[in-house]
Each structure stands twice: as structure tokens, then as C-alpha cells.
Amino acid sequence: MALKLADYRTPLFNDWCPGCGNFGILTALQMALVDLQLPPSGVVIFSGIGCHGKTPHWINAYGVHTLHGRALPFAIGAKLANPRLEVIVHSGDGDGLGIGAGHFVNTGRRNIDMTYIIHDNGVYGLTKGQASPTLKLGVQTKALPRPNINEGINPIALALASGYTFIARSYAFDVAHLKETIKKAIQHRGMALVVIQQPCPTYNNINTKDWYSGEDRRDPATGKPVPRVYKLEETGFDGIVRSPEEILQKSVAALTKSQEWGDRIPMGVFYQNELVSTYQDRIAHRIAGYLENPPSKQVISDAEGKPVTSMAKMLDELKVTG
Amino acid sequence: MSRDDFIWMAGGPQGSGVDSSANIFARACCYGGLHVYGQREYHSNIKGMHSYFHIRVSPNELGAISSRVDLLCTFDADSIVRHIWEVSSGGGIICDSEVLPKKLTEIPTLSASFREEFQKTLDEKGIKPQTVGDLLNEVKKDGVRIYAVSYLELLKLLSKELGEEKLSKLTIMTNILALGISFGVVNYDKKYVATAIEKIFGKKEKIISMNVLAFNLAYDYATANFKDFGFSLNAVQTDEKRIFIQGTQAVALGKLAGGCRFQSYYPITPAGDESLYLEENEVFELERTALKQQGGSILVMQTEDEIAAVNMASGAALTGARAATSTSGPGFSLMVEGLGWAGINEVPTVISFYLRGGPSTGLPTRHGQEDLRFALHASHGEFPRIILCSGDVEECFYDAARAFNYAERYQTPVIHLTDKAIASSSKSCRMFDTNLIKIERGQLLTEADVSGKEYKRFRFTESGISPRVPLGTPGVVFWNTGDEHNELGHITENPAVRTRMVEKRMKKLNLADKEIPLQERVNFFGDEDAPVTIVSWGSPKGAILEAMERLRRENYKINFLQIRMPHPLPREYIAKVLGKATKKIDVEGNYSAQMAGIIQEETCISIDYFVLKWNGRPMTSDELYDAFLLILQDKAPARQVLTYGS
Structure with missing residues (x-):
């Protein structure tokens, strides 16, 4: 029987603020799981700390709500010990790009076959609205006593420099586009990053839903708002690397696009390169049979509890008498 | 000579x-x-x-x-x-x-x-x-x-x-x-x-x-x-099967025999040698199983920091693999938040902790035993943990394997303490006997056990242990969170659930205390009814035994209680042994006599004499002999500080 949206829901009350961008992200993710027909017991949703952190509790799949900034290491441990798991990691902008920035960078160079979703709203919501690492210089959201004194991190550019092989951006309230982007990320062979622009109706009074959709700048002719977000795909942009010769050019194009912000914010796939070996491939190259017999699936004792690891070779190497 | x-x-x-x-x-x-x-x-x-x-x-x-x-x-x-x-x-x-x-x-x-x-x-x-x-x-x-x-x-x-x-x-x-x-x-x-x-x-x-x-x-x-040395070193006949092995290798081999299949680490002295040795031996043969031809392997991950190392080990442990990390003081400092997460989520993560001189970078390549209390209290909040400390290379092997049994049986993190003196000492010893190792996985359920049933990862039980399933087990799901949670693993702030859930976790420590046999937690050497008892832990063991044997040959009555599990501490037994002694001597490689303090907290028995050393060098049998002799002759101050080493 085909899995339905209800199969991925839990009956828990959702306590995100009304109008929170997280609702769109949760729905899009659940819809993606339906589309891909991934069984709940084969999926593990990891999250860090912050408003996004509660995401796994509202999804009927294995859910691991970890520490602030540490969702990636937990997820990597699980994925490598059992590569058959479909691992989807959620993180916030403070969580993933502030306290967890070291893991963000080092995960890129490993190219593990997982999906990493960053909920980016520019503020630390759960601690009442401080500036997050992605908030731009000089912006003063409503909880800030002074305008932001730091420049914002560009997660797309950082991901490119770190070696992510799928880099995309989407928007929390464009659920259709978001769902498709998440699906592409899950299906990507390698480490996939989806940065999701997400209004925070409570603390970010600058980058609001209306701001993203351009309510403040209506076309004088039609009277319709001119949205700030636009889709890369609709401009003919193609970030997919199809041969090694294209890597430099596509990287430069992605980096160039990543600089756009403000009046025009690109959505979609900036860069995708499946020519890079995944971490699992690299391990399998060293350890024959790793994929069929990963750490979680290995037999370690017989029925009586006797260890099955044969120590003879290693102990022989150390033997000095007898 | x-x-x-x-x-x-x-x-x-x-x-x-x-x-x-x-x-x-x-x-x-x-x-x-x-x-x-x-x-x-x-x-x-x-x-x-x-x-x-x-x-x-x-x-x-x-x-x-x-x-x-x-x-x-x-x-x-x-x-x-x-x-x-x-x-x-x-x-x-x-x-x-x-x-x-x-x-x-x-x-x-x-x-x-x-x-x-x-x-x-x-x-x-x-x-x-x-x-x-x-x-x-x-x-x-x-x-x-x-x-x-x-x-x-x-x-x-x-x-x-x-x-x-x-x-x-x-x-x-x-x-x-x-x-x-x-x-x-x-x-x-x-x-x-x-x-x-x-x-x-x-x-x-x-x-x-x-x-x-x-x-x-x-x-x-x-x-x-050069003919005048006056001593020749002669070979002797032996039939004993022996190995020559370094402390870090013994821990690594214990892990492999004990079924560890995932190790994450960040380079640090002196723990690093263990992970490198594991990686050298990442592929091995199997025996006693129909899957023999498949062979076995351990995945060794070098991470970006110790925070990643401990949390990757926990992530791997959630999948049912036996998983560990290995570090020294500065690395363990970074691991403490992750330790608490493993505690509240009842994850069997094993941490091998090689002690060295601190604080901060301290004496990076030198010996110390300063982190016993740190291991005992690390991370905020209250959760059960089991701490082992090995006294020599052989104990390292068997303890490293056993650590996973404790971790899985009680579903809680285990910290295995060794120290620099053991890590970088090499010795000849009897061939390790893998037959002495038994693998006990505790309440680990499979798909067949849970199929078609309601599953609650943190189900309240009499013992405090809730049967666990690995991530990915078909037919069920569970949730983990570092927040306080209900039986399903969802966040709760309900005061009644909180009270029960803390109690459920802490109960496991009592159970461990009750179930783990004494011989895995202490060693006792010397005269049963001696008036003098030495108490210690970790690497001083060898030097103490030798000094004690010399004194016994000189007709002094003396015994030695080696503590191998400081937490949960076998307090009744310790109280019984120390209760008989008129002179109680504590030997440790730190300034504040940490084990003596723990014993006092748990048994209300105070130690009479302290023999301490923190100059970064291991204790020698000679300096311990001298210190003990002064005590036996009533010439010693309550506190003697050892200084040998260059």
C-alpha cells in the first residue's frame, strides 16, 4: 500500500509560532518523503538545537534531536555505521553556521551521501531574537539593541568552498519548489545542502514573508508585488557538472550567483557534481564488503557470547615466546 | 648491582x-x-x-x-x-x-x-x-x-x-x-x-x-x-606463551575482541596511538561463525574535533554497532556535553580516556592521574555512568572489551580510564586469552521482537532498563532528544514524568552496582588481616605490588586494595577492607588524593597517609618502598610527595 502524508505525521501538538516558516519546511519534507515512498523506519531525521530542532518530533520516522550545532557528527556516525539509512539532517543558521560551523566545513570534504537542510531565518529565535551568523551587516531586527556589527556568512559560497556536491536554496513558503528541491537533495549521490530562507514572524521584522514576496514594491503597471525570490531554473541557469572539465566554470557560476541578495534572491540548484566519490565509496575501497557488512550489521559473538573476532593474527604479531 | x-x-x-x-x-x-x-x-x-x-x-x-x-x-x-x-x-x-x-x-x-x-x-x-x-x-x-x-x-x-x-x-x-x-x-x-x-x-x-x-x-x-662490567645478562628457558605489547595496543585489541566496530577520534597524545593501531588492523578474520568468509572490520574515523568524535560514536552506537572514541584530558573536556547527551538518551557510548598531566595543555606527553573526579562529574545534570580504571596492560585488554558489556547492559556511557604511564609502557605478559571475554549485549531487540507491537524506547520498567532497537529497525520508530522526554522520546516538561524519568535512568546505576561482580571491580593483594592497607587505582599498581612484596619479604604485614571501578564504587567491600586496617595509605598520581576523597564520601572512612606524585613521571617501586617503609616505621608525615624522574 502506498504511503500517504498521514503516515509521516505524529499526533503531537506543534508549538512553533503561528506563521513560522518551519511549517512550510515540515510539510515540504513530508511531501517529499511521500513522493519518494521512503518507509518511516528507513529514514532518520537528525536536528540540532533551536526552533528547527523540534522538527523530528513531528515526523513519523526515526528522529534524533541532538545538541546545539552537533547534528552532523551524530548523523555521520549513524550513516557510516549503517549506510542503508536514509539520513536527513536539519540545522538552524545559528546551529549549523555558528556553533556548528566546524562540522559544516568538514562534512563538505567527506562527501557523505546524506541531506543537510539549514533553516535560515537570520535570528536566534528560541533565545529571543539575537543576530544569527547569516544576518547581514547593519541590519537591526527587532530584538537587537544595535544594528548587527558582523557581516553575514554566505552559506552557499561556504558550502562550495567546503566541497559540498549538491548546493541549493529554496524558500519556506514556496512549498512546491521546496519539496522538489528536497527530493533532488535526497536523490543526490553525495553530500547535499539545502539552505531554506525562512521568515521568523516573531523576531525577524526585516526579512518577512511580505519582504520575500515583494509586498513593499509593487509593479506600478500591474499593481502586483515583485517577489525578491526567483527561480534559477527559470533563468536557464544550470549548475549540474557533467564532466570534470566543467567543474571550474560551474563553480565560478555558482559562486557568482551566491552573491545575489536583497532585490533578487536566487532559489534552486546552484551546483551539483556527482563525479566526486562518496565517503562510503572511499571506505568500501579500503574495506572490501563494507557496504554489505557495515559496522551495525556485523556479527560480533556466537550464540554463547564468545567473541568471533579472530585475534590470532594480531596476537601472533606481538608474540615473543611460546 | x-x-x-x-x-x-x-x-x-x-x-x-x-x-x-x-x-x-x-x-x-x-x-x-x-x-x-x-x-x-x-x-x-x-x-x-x-x-x-x-x-x-x-x-x-x-x-x-x-x-x-x-x-x-x-x-x-x-x-x-x-x-x-x-x-x-x-x-x-x-x-x-x-x-x-x-x-x-x-x-x-x-x-x-x-x-x-x-x-x-x-x-x-x-x-x-x-x-x-x-x-x-x-x-x-x-x-x-x-x-x-x-x-x-x-x-x-x-x-x-x-x-x-x-x-x-x-x-x-x-x-x-x-x-x-x-x-x-x-x-x-x-x-x-x-x-x-x-x-x-x-x-x-x-x-x-x-x-x-x-x-x-x-x-x-x-x-x-669492555670486559669489566661484572654482570652478564643471560637468557632463561620458558615455555610460557608471551606477547610484548604497549598499553594503547592492549586497549585496541580489547576493543576488537569485544566487538567494537566503530571508533572516532581526534589526534591527541597519548591516546592517538590506539586509533592508529586500530586503523592498521581495520580488517580482520572471524571465527566461530558461519559468516567466517565475510570477515570483519572496524571503521576508524578521524574527526574535526573531539566534539565530533564523541557524538559520531553515539550516532554509530544508535545503529546497534559497538562504538567508541578515545582521547586524553583536553579532548575529554570537549566531549562532556556529548557525554550528557548519551546519558539522557541511554546510549552505550564507550570513551577510552588516557590521563595525562593537566590542567589545560598541562604536560601533554607526561603522566598524571588528575582526572578521576573530572570523569566522575563531567557534564551538567545527573545521569548514570560507569567508570573503569585499568592498572596494567593486561587489565587494559580485558577492561576495554568489558566496557561495551556494561555500556550495552545498562544503556549508558562508560568511561575507561588508563593513563600515560600505561599507554606508553610496553611489557611482556602472558598471551591474552580471548576465551575469557564474554559478549553481553543487554536488552537489544530485533525486528522479530518488536514486529506488530507498540514500541516505546524509554518505557518505564522495574529495572530502569528499556529494551532498545537499533535505528532503522523495520516496523517501529523512536525519538531521541537531549531534552527531558517521555517514554516515546518526545520532549516533555511534565514534572511527574521528569521525576520518574530521572529515577528510571539513575536506577540503572544501582542495578549495575548490584549485578557487576566484585572481581571485575577491585583486586586485593597481600595479607588478608594485615594492619596496613594500601589503596590505589591505575598505573601505580605494578610499583605498589613490587614495593609491597619487598616489605612482605622483610616480614611486614601489608595488603593492597586496587580499585578498578570507581563508579559505581563497591563501597561495602571497600569499607570492610579499610575497616580492618589501622594504617590506611592512599597512593595516587595527583595533588588532591582524589580517590581517597571519593572513598571518604562513599564510606565515611578517612585515609591516614597519602603518597602522591604529580611531577609528570610514573611512580617507581623504589620510591614507593621508601615511602611505605617510613609509614611502617611511624616516621612518615601524613603526606609524602614523590619526585623521581627526569
């Missing part, structure tokens, strides 16, 4: 081959049926600073170094000056004759604080040596024999024999020459040394033959020229 044991020390600049010559020396002794205990000491430096290897040899099994040296084998002037007072009367010093004219003031690697102490010793002795040669002449008067040999001249002879013109290509073999002199002085059977050289250099036949040639040349030179 004592005939029970013989102590050889090699000293030289880091990178000059001290390690490999010591390794060959130790193995050659092992092959001749002798027991060996070796301790490596080095600066936090790659090349040039002083390092030394202390090797003690005896027909009997050894567990510690001692405070004297019988034959000091030096590669430079620094090593002579640093260790000269340790050489026993009747002992010998092998040195390069080229360094004899060197002025004592012109050895740049000796620190100002060392020079000051050294000058003080010279003043006390009322001597004024100007050169290294003068200094050696002073100890010669005390009966120390000086074997000065020109390494350069020997190298020239060697180059002639090898037909190799360039001396610079051969200087790398100076350490082998020194080794040849050493064995020549004590007349040890050459054939064992050749075997050791072959073992160390593996398949490189040309290198082996060059080294054997160099060794023989120096050996023959010594037997012809």
Missing part, C-alpha cells in the same frame, strides 16, 4: 633512534625468555629534545620501572648529564667519546631550571667538573664504569665493511652501534638480537643485513674492549 633485575636506559635527542633501539633491546630480551617492562619518556617536541627509554629486565614478570639505572646508553651529552646520578654503583655508562671534551655549560638543550638544580647537586657534592669527561670521572670514583667509544670511528669501520663511502648515509645506524655496545658489555646472546632486528625491520632484507652487521661490529668491539 641487583641480580633480580637489570635496568638499561637509552637516552638521546628525539628522532635519533632511541625508540627503535629500545624496541630491539626489549624484544631481544623477550626472545631470550626474560620479562621486560619499558617506559618511554619524551618532550612535547618532534626532533632534538631529550627523550629516553627505560627498560627493566628480569626473569620474573615486571609491572613498573625502578629509580636506578644499571647501564645507561647515551647518544649525546645531554643524556649523560641528565641521568648521571641515576646510574647505580657498579653500573656503567656508554657514551660517545667525542662528547667528553664538551663543556657542561655548552649543552643548549638543558633548561635553565635543570642547570640550576644540577649546579646545586654539584655544590652539595663539592665537585666542580668543567666538561662531560670531568663529570664522568667523578662518578667513576663511585664505581660507575665508563665505556666511551667513538661512534664516528665505528661508523668508519662499518662503511669500510659495507663498501659505502658516504658516512652521512650511515649515521642513522648510530643507535644500532650503541645497542651492540650495550649487549656486548653484558655478554647477551647475539642470536636473540638478530631475531629482534629482523622483526623490527620486517621484510627489508638489505636493511636487516646492514643493521645486523653494524650490531655485530659494535658487539665484538665491546666484548674485546
Whole structure:
């Protein structure tokens, strides 16, 4: 029987603020799981700390709500010990790009076959609205006593420099586009990053839903708002690397696009390169049979509890008498 | 010189081959049926600073170094000056004759604080040596024999024999020459040394033959020229199956036998060797299973930091794999938040924690036992943890395997403490017996167990243990969170659930206390009803046992209680043992006598005497003997601080 949206829901009350961008992200993710027909017991949703952190509790799949900034290491441990798991990691902008920035960078160079979703709203919501690492210089959201004194991190550019092989951006309230982007990320062979622009109706009074959709700048002719977000795909942009010769050019194009912000914010796939070996491939190259017999699936004792690891070779190497 | 044991020390600049010559020396002794205990000491430096290897040899099994040296084998002037007072009367010093004219003031690697102490010793002795040669002449008067040999001249002879013109290509073999002199002085059977050289250099036949040639040349030179040592080192017959092994290797092998299949780590001294050794042995054979042909493997991950290391291990442990991480003090400091997560989520994560001198970077390559209380209290909030501490290389092996049983049975993190003295000591010991290891996985359910049933990961149970399933088990799901949670694993702030959930977790500690047999938690040695009890933990074990045996031979009644599980502490047993003693002596490698404090907290029994050491060097049997003797003779202060080591 085909899995339905209800199969991925839990009956828990959702306590995100009304109008929170997280609702769109949760729905899009659940819809993606339906589309891909991934069984709940084969999926593990990891999250860090912050408003996004509660995401796994509202999804009927294995859910691991970890520490602030540490969702990636937990997820990597699980994925490598059992590569058959479909691992989807959620993180916030403070969580993933502030306290967890070291893991963000080092995960890129490993190219593990997982999906990493960053909920980016520019503020630390759960601690009442401080500036997050992605908030731009000089912006003063409503909880800030002074305008932001730091420049914002560009997660797309950082991901490119770190070696992510799928880099995309989407928007929390464009659920259709978001769902498709998440699906592409899950299906990507390698480490996939989806940065999701997400209004925070409570603390970010600058980058609001209306701001993203351009309510403040209506076309004088039609009277319709001119949205700030636009889709890369609709401009003919193609970030997919199809041969090694294209890597430099596509990287430069992605980096160039990543600089756009403000009046025009690109959505979609900036860069995708499946020519890079995944971490699992690299391990399998060293350890024959790793994929069929990963750490979680290995037999370690017989029925009586006797260890099955044969120590003879290693102990022989150390033997000095007898 | 004592005939029970013989102590050889090699000293030289880091990178000059001290390690490999010591390794060959130790193995050659092992092959001749002798027991060996070796301790490596080095600066936090790659090349040039002083390092030394202390090797003690005896027909009997050894567990510690001692405070004297019988034959000091030096590669430079620094090593002579640093260790000269340790050489026993009747002992010998092998040195390069080229360094004899060197002025004592012109050895740049000796620190100002060392020079000051050294000058003080010279003043006390009322001597004024100007050169290294003068200094050696002073100890010669005390009966120390000086074997000065020109390494350069020997190298020239060697180059002639090898037909190799360039001396610079051969200087790398100076350490082998020194080794040849050493064995020549004590007349040890050459054939064992050749075997050791072959073992160390593996398949490189040309290198082996060059080294054997160099060794023989120096050996023959010594037997012809240095005949007055008065002690020969003789091989003994043994049928016992023995291995020669380093502490970090023992932990690694224990993990493999115990079924560890995932290890994450960040490079740190002295823990790093363990992970490298695991990676070298990442693929292995299986036995006793139909899946034999499949073989086994461990995935060793070098991470970006220790935060990632501990959390990756927890992530892997959630999938049902036995998983561990390995670190030292600074790394463990970074792991503490992750430790708490494993605690509240009841994850069987194993942490191997190699203690070294702290705080902060402290003494990165030196010994210490300062983190017992840290391991006990690390991370905020309250959760059960089990702490093991091994006293020697053998215990490291069995404890490392057992740690996973405790972790899985009680579904809680286990911290296995060892220390730098064990990590970088190598010793001969009985062949490990894998049959003594039993794997107990606790309440780990499979798909068949849970299929079609309601599953709650944190179900309230009588024992506090909720049966667990690995991530990915079909038919069910669960949630984890570092927040307080309900039985399903969802966040809750409900005060009643909170009360029960904390109690459920903490109960597991009582269960562990009740179930884990005493023999896995303490060792007791010596006279049952002795009036004097020594209590200690970790690496002092070997030195204590030896000092105690000496005292018992002198008719003192004394016993030793070694604590191997400080948490949960077997308090009733400890109270019973200590209750019988009129003199209770605590021995630890720290300033504040941490174990004594824990015992006092748990049993209300206070310790009478403290023998403590925190200079970064392991305890020796001699200094412990002296300290115990003072206590037995009622001449000791309540607190004695040991200082041996250079």
C-alpha cells in the first residue's frame, strides 16, 4: 500500500509560532518523503538545537534531536555505521553556521551521501531574537539593541568552498519548489545542502514573508508585488557538472550567483557534481564488503557470547615466546 | 648491582633512534625468555629534545620501572648529564667519546631550571667538573664504569665493511652501534638480537643485513674492549606463551575482541596511538561463525574535533554497532556535553580516556592521574555512568572489551580510564586469552521482537532498563532528544514524568552496582588481616605490588586494595577492607588524593597517609618502598610527595 502524508505525521501538538516558516519546511519534507515512498523506519531525521530542532518530533520516522550545532557528527556516525539509512539532517543558521560551523566545513570534504537542510531565518529565535551568523551587516531586527556589527556568512559560497556536491536554496513558503528541491537533495549521490530562507514572524521584522514576496514594491503597471525570490531554473541557469572539465566554470557560476541578495534572491540548484566519490565509496575501497557488512550489521559473538573476532593474527604479531 | 633485575636506559635527542633501539633491546630480551617492562619518556617536541627509554629486565614478570639505572646508553651529552646520578654503583655508562671534551655549560638543550638544580647537586657534592669527561670521572670514583667509544670511528669501520663511502648515509645506524655496545658489555646472546632486528625491520632484507652487521661490529668491539662490567645478562628457558605489547595496543585489541566496530577520534597524545593501531588492523578474520568468509572490520574515523568524535560514536552506537572514541584530558573536556547527551538518551557510548598531566595543555606527553573526579562529574545534570580504571596492560585488554558489556547492559556511557604511564609502557605478559571475554549485549531487540507491537524506547520498567532497537529497525520508530522526554522520546516538561524519568535512568546505576561482580571491580593483594592497607587505582599498581612484596619479604604485614571501578564504587567491600586496617595509605598520581576523597564520601572512612606524585613521571617501586617503609616505621608525615624522574 502506498504511503500517504498521514503516515509521516505524529499526533503531537506543534508549538512553533503561528506563521513560522518551519511549517512550510515540515510539510515540504513530508511531501517529499511521500513522493519518494521512503518507509518511516528507513529514514532518520537528525536536528540540532533551536526552533528547527523540534522538527523530528513531528515526523513519523526515526528522529534524533541532538545538541546545539552537533547534528552532523551524530548523523555521520549513524550513516557510516549503517549506510542503508536514509539520513536527513536539519540545522538552524545559528546551529549549523555558528556553533556548528566546524562540522559544516568538514562534512563538505567527506562527501557523505546524506541531506543537510539549514533553516535560515537570520535570528536566534528560541533565545529571543539575537543576530544569527547569516544576518547581514547593519541590519537591526527587532530584538537587537544595535544594528548587527558582523557581516553575514554566505552559506552557499561556504558550502562550495567546503566541497559540498549538491548546493541549493529554496524558500519556506514556496512549498512546491521546496519539496522538489528536497527530493533532488535526497536523490543526490553525495553530500547535499539545502539552505531554506525562512521568515521568523516573531523576531525577524526585516526579512518577512511580505519582504520575500515583494509586498513593499509593487509593479506600478500591474499593481502586483515583485517577489525578491526567483527561480534559477527559470533563468536557464544550470549548475549540474557533467564532466570534470566543467567543474571550474560551474563553480565560478555558482559562486557568482551566491552573491545575489536583497532585490533578487536566487532559489534552486546552484551546483551539483556527482563525479566526486562518496565517503562510503572511499571506505568500501579500503574495506572490501563494507557496504554489505557495515559496522551495525556485523556479527560480533556466537550464540554463547564468545567473541568471533579472530585475534590470532594480531596476537601472533606481538608474540615473543611460546 | 641487583641480580633480580637489570635496568638499561637509552637516552638521546628525539628522532635519533632511541625508540627503535629500545624496541630491539626489549624484544631481544623477550626472545631470550626474560620479562621486560619499558617506559618511554619524551618532550612535547618532534626532533632534538631529550627523550629516553627505560627498560627493566628480569626473569620474573615486571609491572613498573625502578629509580636506578644499571647501564645507561647515551647518544649525546645531554643524556649523560641528565641521568648521571641515576646510574647505580657498579653500573656503567656508554657514551660517545667525542662528547667528553664538551663543556657542561655548552649543552643548549638543558633548561635553565635543570642547570640550576644540577649546579646545586654539584655544590652539595663539592665537585666542580668543567666538561662531560670531568663529570664522568667523578662518578667513576663511585664505581660507575665508563665505556666511551667513538661512534664516528665505528661508523668508519662499518662503511669500510659495507663498501659505502658516504658516512652521512650511515649515521642513522648510530643507535644500532650503541645497542651492540650495550649487549656486548653484558655478554647477551647475539642470536636473540638478530631475531629482534629482523622483526623490527620486517621484510627489508638489505636493511636487516646492514643493521645486523653494524650490531655485530659494535658487539665484538665491546666484548674485546669492555670486559669489566661484572654482570652478564643471560637468557632463561620458558615455555610460557608471551606477547610484548604497549598499553594503547592492549586497549585496541580489547576493543576488537569485544566487538567494537566503530571508533572516532581526534589526534591527541597519548591516546592517538590506539586509533592508529586500530586503523592498521581495520580488517580482520572471524571465527566461530558461519559468516567466517565475510570477515570483519572496524571503521576508524578521524574527526574535526573531539566534539565530533564523541557524538559520531553515539550516532554509530544508535545503529546497534559497538562504538567508541578515545582521547586524553583536553579532548575529554570537549566531549562532556556529548557525554550528557548519551546519558539522557541511554546510549552505550564507550570513551577510552588516557590521563595525562593537566590542567589545560598541562604536560601533554607526561603522566598524571588528575582526572578521576573530572570523569566522575563531567557534564551538567545527573545521569548514570560507569567508570573503569585499568592498572596494567593486561587489565587494559580485558577492561576495554568489558566496557561495551556494561555500556550495552545498562544503556549508558562508560568511561575507561588508563593513563600515560600505561599507554606508553610496553611489557611482556602472558598471551591474552580471548576465551575469557564474554559478549553481553543487554536488552537489544530485533525486528522479530518488536514486529506488530507498540514500541516505546524509554518505557518505564522495574529495572530502569528499556529494551532498545537499533535505528532503522523495520516496523517501529523512536525519538531521541537531549531534552527531558517521555517514554516515546518526545520532549516533555511534565514534572511527574521528569521525576520518574530521572529515577528510571539513575536506577540503572544501582542495578549495575548490584549485578557487576566484585572481581571485575577491585583486586586485593597481600595479607588478608594485615594492619596496613594500601589503596590505589591505575598505573601505580605494578610499583605498589613490587614495593609491597619487598616489605612482605622483610616480614611486614601489608595488603593492597586496587580499585578498578570507581563508579559505581563497591563501597561495602571497600569499607570492610579499610575497616580492618589501622594504617590506611592512599597512593595516587595527583595533588588532591582524589580517590581517597571519593572513598571518604562513599564510606565515611578517612585515609591516614597519602603518597602522591604529580611531577609528570610514573611512580617507581623504589620510591614507593621508601615511602611505605617510613609509614611502617611511624616516621612518615601524613603526606609524602614523590619526585623521581627526569
